Every structure is written in structure tokens, then in C-alpha cells.
Amino acid sequence: MTGPHAAFIIASYAIAFTVIAGLILWTVADWRLTRRALAELEARGGRRRPDGGRT
Amino acid sequence: MGVLTDDDPRATAKPPSAITKRAQRVWSCWPAPTDRTDSMALLSAITSLANPSRFASFADRALPWAAGVTAVLFAAALYLALFVAPPDYQQGETVRIMFIHVPSAWLAMFAYVLMAAASLGVLIWRHPIADVSAKAAAPLGAAFTFLALATGSLWGKPMWGAWWVWDARLTSFLILFLMYLGLMALRSAMEEPSRAAKACAILTLVGSVNIPIIKFSVDWWNTLHQPASVIRAGKPTMDASILIPLLVAALAFTALFTTLHLAGMRTELIRRRLRTLRLTTAARATLSPEPAE
Amino acid sequence: MSSPLAAVLRRDLALARGGGGGLGLVFFLLVVTLTPFAVGPDLALLGRIGSAILWLGALLATLLGLDRLLQADHEDGGLDLMHLAPASLELMIAAKILAHWLTTGLPLVIAAPLFGVMLGVGPEATLKVAAALAVGTPALACLGAVGAALTVGLRRGGLLAPVLILPLAIPVLIFGVAASDPAAETVGPLGVLAGLALGYAVLGPFASAAALRLLRD
Numbered sequence: 001m002t003g004p005h006a007a008f009i010i011a012s013y014a015i016a017f018t019v020i021a022g023l024i025l026w027t028v029a030d031w032r033l034t035r036r037a038l039a040e041l042e043a044r045g046g047r048r049r050p051d052g053g054r055t
Numbered sequence: 056m057g058v059l060t061d062d063d064p065r066a067t068a069k070p071p072s073a074i075t076k077r078a079q080r081v082w083s084c085w086p087a088p089t090d091r092t093d094s095m096a097l098l099s100a101i102t103s104l105a106n107p108s109r110f111a112s113f114a115d116r117a118l119p120w121a122a123g124v125t126a127v128l129f130a131a132a133l134y135l136a137l138f139v140a141p142p143d144y145q146q147g148e149t150v151r152i153m154f155i156h157v158p159s160a161w162l163a164m165f166a167y168v169l170m171a172a173a174s175l176g177v178l179i180w181r182h183p184i185a186d187v188s189a190k191a192a193a194p195l196g197a198a199f200t201f202l203a204l205a206t207g208s209l210w211g212k213p214m215w216g217a218w219w220v221w222d223a224r225l226t227s228f229l230i231l232f233l234m235y236l237g238l239m240a241l242r243s244a245m246e247e248p249s250r251a252a253k254a255c256a257i258l259t260l261v262g263s264v265n266i267p268i269i270k271f272s273v274d275w276w277n278t279l280h281q282p283a284s285v286i287r288a289g290k291p292t293m294d295a296s297i298l299i300p301l302l303v304a305a306l307a308f309t310a311l312f313t314t315l316h317l318a319g320m321r322t323e324l325i326r327r328r329l330r331t332l333r334l335t336t337a338a339r340a341t342l343s344p345e346p347a348e
Numbered sequence: 349m350s351s352p353l354a355a356v357l358r359r360d361l362a363l364a365r366g367g368g369g370g371l372g373l374v375f376f377l378l379v380v381t382l383t384p385f386a387v388g389p390d391l392a393l394l395g396r397i398g399s400a401i402l403w404l405g406a407l408l409a410t411l412l413g414l415d416r417l418l419q420a421d422h423e424d425g426g427l428d429l430m431h432l433a434p435a436s437l438e439l440m441i442a443a444k445i446l447a448h449w450l451t452t453g454l455p456l457v458i459a460a461p462l463f464g465v466m467l468g469v470g471p472e473a474t475l476k477v478a479a480a481l482a483v484g485t486p487a488l489a490c491l492g493a494v495g496a497a498l499t500v501g502l503r504r505g506g507l508l509a510p511v512l513i514l515p516l517a518i519p520v521l522i523f524g525v526a527a528s529d530p531a532a533e534t535v536g537p538l539g540v541l542a543g544l545a546l547g548y549a550v551l552g553p554f555a556s557a558a559a560l561r562l563l564r565d
Contacts, residue, residue: 005149005213012152012209016159019202020311023195027315031322038329045336178562233515240511244504253562254498258512261494261555265516268544272519279526 107324110184114321121314128307135300152210154300158308159203163231166196166312170238171263174256184320186252187327189259190242191319195312197235203228223277227270234262248327352435353443360447363420372413372452373459379405380463391468398467399477399528405463406456406481407488407521411510413452414492417444418500418560427500431564437557445486445493445552453485473530480527480541487520487545490552497556500563520544 136154170192176185207225208218219225238255245251383401387393394401421427430440460481464474495509502508523544526537 008209008213009148009151012155012206015205015209016155016202019198019205023198023315027318027322031318031325034322034325034329038325038332041329041332041336045332178558230515230518237512237515240508241498244499244502244508250563254559257494257555257559257562258498261551262516264551265519268519268547269516272522276522276526 107184111321111324114317118314118317118321121310121317125307125310125314128303128310132300132304132307135303139296140300141296149210149213150297152206153297154304156203156206156210157301158305159199159206160228161305162308162312163196163200163203163228165309166192166199167231167234167259167263167266169316170196170259174259174263177252177256178260183252183327186248186256187320187323188316189252189255191316191323193235193239193242193255195315195319197232197239199308199312200228200232200235204232221277223274226277227273230269230273231266238262248330352433353439356430356440356443357447360444361451370455372409373455375412376405376409376456376459377463379408380466383467395468395470398464398469399473400525401467402460402464402469402477402481403484403521403525403528406460406485407514407517408510409456410453410485410488411492411495411513411517414448414489414496414513415499415506415509417448417493417496419496422500427560431561437560438553441493441497441556441560442549442553445489448493449486449489453489456485457481470530473528476530477528480524480538483527483538483541483545484520484524487541487548488517490545490548491517491520493552493556494559497559498563500560520548 132154136151140151140154142148142150170189173185173189173192176182177189204225207228211220211222211225212218215222238258241258242251242255245254380401383397384394387397418427421430430437433440457478460478461474464477469477492509492513495513498512499509520541523537523541527535527541529537
């Protein structure tokens, strides 16, 4: 890994690491947030439905 | 890279959750293609995945495996690329950039081909899973195209002496990057998923008709203005000591793409379910206002 | 020509005469005017890059003007009538593109030699630019129609359509500028440009009509 162009190689691998890590984190965060939103909505809907039946 | 691959299976390895089961209940009204095509066993096995709830449970089961395979392949590819592959006699150590650049470029093109195939699925079979696939592939394709451009620039600086050269290949990938961005912009400009699906499918197909024309034009333009290219990256002969690490790296990147694409599609299915639920609750609230609590 | 197509053509030409058709030409003149401020008033340099500037200006003027191709029809309900009309939607879109080119593209082609003189482009090169623009701008209009059809009715459609279509217009630009080069002796690039124009003349109306049909509901 040493040599006159080591900085370019390290920069390449660093950029690749950043982009791939970003993609993975974004995918995981998106999945968790969407799932949580759905769970919340369904929990609320489950509470509300008996109410709606009474009125 | 170690932190990354350790983190990945933990995050995606989830048993079929209660939400997936609920989703299965809701989607059970979906017409299952297998019911009609029982005579064609192989075809039905493939088409059964086109059922959203079956796809969701398949994704739940397959994701931990896909993430594990990706982690193993990346560990192997990194070891081979950094410690086993010898420096090139012409390019020296910078040849190691190729182990990122070439797989990224491969995925940049693969993602577009995948989206074009999915767009045919949207327009001909009107299948929602096809659009879920196309939507999940677009940001991944854009990210890998960006990576190919960035590593190409870093590779080019020691080779050409400039950060950016209007080389035919780099320029083609820049245009591909712009096309990905345009597709993502069109999708974000349309609120309703089914309309966005059709519009993006048409744009993707028009783009795929144009890509060979663009490639040909840019190559021709490049020969017109730049008689001799400085490097022809390993075109004529590639030694096995370079080729094998490159193939392993390409496999690792492809496995990563598959994992992320599968995960993105699973999230997108949940997001669409969330959207319809929100719309129905809003409609119910406006039709029969509930007493204030 | 069957009568619905003639009706579409006549109507669009009449509407364009009412105003708006000259705006693209003014935009083209503005691009030509801005260039000396950006690169300096050096006539030798301007003459060298003049045909490229004319092409960039015409490209932008054609594609930025295309949001009017379908937007007005969308707003006043004309598009719904076109869906119900007896003629095929593809042919009516083609008629609309033709009317749009006659009112916005053709003025650019005619004005290009004049603007070429202002940029110090030689007489032979000026004629070549005009010829290349005459072949190339219809191709751009056909491509741009796809962008207009995809973004019709969108609130943010104005800038979106050029962003979608400009990457696809790069081959037209490459061969258009090559065909405008006075040093080139062959007519090869002009032939490729004509081929592109024919291809896009088929692709554009079909893809636009498909987009309008699918996005109608």
C-alpha cells in the first residue's frame, strides 16, 4: 500500500467505505422509521375501531 | 469495513415480525398467481414471489443470509485486493483502485438494466412489485455511479495528471449519473405512487433506448477530440493474480447490491401499506368525525 | 392529412401567433449576448466557439420552451378532447410538435446566421450551423415532447422536464456541433444527425402519447 500514490488509494477506499456505509445506514434507518410509523398507525387504528363501532 | 459488515446482519436479521404477519393478512386478498398456473411449477415458483405478502416473507427470510454472504465476500475481496494482488507493472499500486472502480461501474450499469426490465413489468404486466423494484434500485444505481465516478477521478489523477478528464468512459458515466438523478427527481415530484410508477417506467425505457446512442456518440466525440487515450485499463490481457481479486470484488459488490435492494423493496412495501392506511384513516375521519376525547 | 390533425395544427399555429412564440428567440439572443460577457469580446475566440454557442443557445431555447407544448392544453381541457378525438393520439402529438417547431424552432434556425455574424462566425460555418440546426431542432422538439408529457400537470414541472431530457439530447448536440464544423469535409455527422432526427420523430410522439394515456387517470 505504500508508494507515491498511496494517498489516492487510501482516498478511494475511504470514499467507497463512506458511500457503502451511508447506503447501509440509510437503508436500515428507512426500514426502522417506516416500520415504526406503521406500527404506531396500526396501534392507533386498533384503539379507534371499537370507538367507531360504539358511535 | 469490519465495523460495517458486523453491523449489517444485526440490523437486518429479524424474524418475521408482527407487522409482516399483519401485512400478510391485509394482502391476502391479493390474487395469487400460483392458483391459476399450477401446471407450470417453475414459473409458478417464480411468479409466487410477485405476490407482495409472499415477497415480504421471502425478504424477511433471505435478508440475513444475503447480508452474511455479503460480509464474507467483502472480507475475502478486501484481503485479496489489499494484500494478495500484486502491483501492476504499468500502473503500480494504483491498480488497487480498480477493485472498487470496476465493480461500481458494473453495478451502475446493472442497476439501470434491472430498472429497464422492471419498467417493462410495470407497463406490460402492471405489477406493483416491478415498480417497487425499480424505485428501490434507483438510489443504489446513483450511489454506485457516483462511486465509479469518484474512484475514476482518483485513479485518473496519478495516470492523467488531472482530477477530471473528459474521457469517453467517465463522460458516459457522468451522463448515466444525471439520468439517475432525473429519474429520482421525477419520482419525488409525483405524489401518487401509481402515477409515478408509470412516468418513471416510460422515462427509464426512453433512456434505455437512448443509452446505446449516447454511448456511441460519446465514443465518437472522444475519438474526434482526443486521438489517443492514455490508458486502456487492462483491456488486452489481465493476469489471473489481478482478475481473481477483481471477480471476487465484483461478486461482493453484487451481493451488497442484492441485499440492499431486497431491504429497500421490503421497506417500500411497508411504506405503500402505510400510505394506504393513512389515506383510509383520513377518509374515515372526514366521513364520520369521532367525538373529541 | 386528415381533418383532426389539420385542426390541431391550425389551432396551435393560431394560438402561437397570439404571443409566446417569440420568447424562445429572445432567450436565444440573450444566450448569444451573454457569451461575450463571459469569455471576453475577443472576436477570434468568439468565432472559434461561435457555432458551439449557437448550438447551446438553440438547445436550451428549444427545451426550456417545451413546457408550453402541453401545459396550456392540460389547463383548458384540450388534452381531454384529444383523448376522445377520432384521430390517433400519436399523430396529434406529432402535429402539435410540428406546430411547436414551426413557431419556435424555425425562428431559431432563421435567426442563427444573423447571430453567427454577431459572434464572428465565418459565412461558410454560419450556413453549416443553420443547416445543422434545421435538422437538429426537430429532433430536440420530439425528445422534449416526452419530457413535457411526463411532467404535464406537475406543479414543479417547469425545470424538471429539461433536467430529464437534456442528458438524452447529448447525441444531438455532439453530432449537431460536428456537422457545424467548417473544417469537416464530409457530410457524415449531418447524416447521423438526420438519422437521429428520424428516430426521435418516431420515438417522441409514441412515448409522449403513451405517457399521456397512462398518466391520464
